Amino acid sequence: MVAPPDDDVLWARSVHCSLEGSPALSGVSLGVREGHVLAVRGPRACGKTTLLRCLSGQLVPQEGEVWFDGHPVHTLSRAQRERLRAERFAWIGPEPSLVPELNGWENAALPLLLRGTSQRAAKAAAMEWLERLDVADCAGRKPAALPRHRRQRIAVARALTARPTVLFADEPTASLHASDRAQVLRTLTTAARSHGVTVVLATLDEDAAALADHCLPLVDGRRADAATPEAEGQEACSLSV
Numbered sequence: 183m184v185a186p187p188d189d190d191v192l193w194a195r196s197v198h199c200s201l202e203g204s205p206a207l208s209g210v211s212l213g214v215r216e217g218h219v220l221a222v223r224g225p226r227a228c229g230k231t232t233l234l235r236c237l238s239g240q241l242v243p244q245e246g247e248v249w250f251d252g253h254p255v256h257t258l259s260r261a262q263r264e265r266l267r268a269e270r271f272a273w274i275g276p277e278p279s280l281v282p283e284l285n286g287w288e289n290a291a292l293p294l295l296l297r298g299t300s301q302r303a304a305k306a307a308a309m310e311w312l313e314r315l316d317v318a319d320c321a322g323r324k325p326a327a328l329p330r331h332r333r334q335r336i337a338v339a340r341a342l343t344a345r346p347t348v349l350f351a352d353e354p355t356a357s358l359h360a361s362d363r364a365q366v367l368r369t370l371t372t373a374a375r376s377h378g379v380t381v382v383l384a385t386l387d388e389d390a391a392a393l394a395d396h397c398l399p400l401v402d403g404r405r406a407d408a409a410t411p412e413a414e415g416q417e418a419c420s421l422s423v
């Protein structure tokens with residue numbers, strides 16, 4: 183096992199992952215620098231979600247390596263991966279998944295409250311992000327009383343309140359109208375850059391990919407920009423994107 187280059191906070195070599203016997207990823211390698219935004223772009227079913235799940239430790243690939251901050255993720259136990267995800271990573275999915283019993287600020291503050299941050303400090307941090315995302319007026323309202331685009335902004339605020347090292351955003355604007363989509367994505371990428379958060383963004387959308395520092399095109403579980411699968415595995419060290 184060869185350690186990744188120092189300047190890549192997230193690094194993967196020749197990741198192969200099959201789901202229920204079907205190959206979803208066939209030898210993907212990449213490196214992401216700290217504070218950069220990487221867009222993983224490709225058509226439906228090309229493996230974007232599976233790649234994000236492998237990089238974030240939700241799935242362990244059958245072959246290949248995933249490294250975070252100089253440590254191998256693929257060799258960690260399930261409990262160690264869960265701790266890593268809770269402490270260093272955040273995840274935004276296509277649908278806002280808020281806790282229905284909690285109001286807007288409580289949802290946004292949840293990661294900090296679970297870490298033992300005082301309610302006062304957690305609320306202050308949550309309110310800061312709700313304001314930046316233009317949903318401070320939703321702080322006292324339960325998710326059921328809010329339209330989907332406002333719930334998704336609260337989900338984005340929750341991810342950023344956690345101050346993750348890496349934010350995985352899996353088609354985070356898929357359920358929004360075009361006008362909301364652009365604003366939420368811009369806020370997300372600007373906020374991440376200003377706080378040095380690394381973002382891995384899965385998207386179908388060329389416009390979304392344009393907001394990223396780098397783009398990784400994926401087709402049928404492979405990098406569309408890799409010369410050959412063999413070369414991709416061998417050249418992992420030079421594949422910072």
Ligand SMILES: Nc1ncnc2c1ncn2[C@@H]1O[C@H](COP(=O)(O)OP(=O)(O)OP(=O)(O)O)[C@@H](O)[C@H]1O
Pocket residue numbers: 201202204205206224225226227228229230231232233386
């Ligand atoms: N739980 C699962 N069990 C079996 N196969 C799966 C599972 N999840 C995904 N797949 C298959 O793995 C492949 C990659 O799926 P994945 O969801 O990673 O692609 P995607 O690019 O994120 O697609 P989309 O844009 O539709 O979300 C697809 O062929 C998909 O059908």
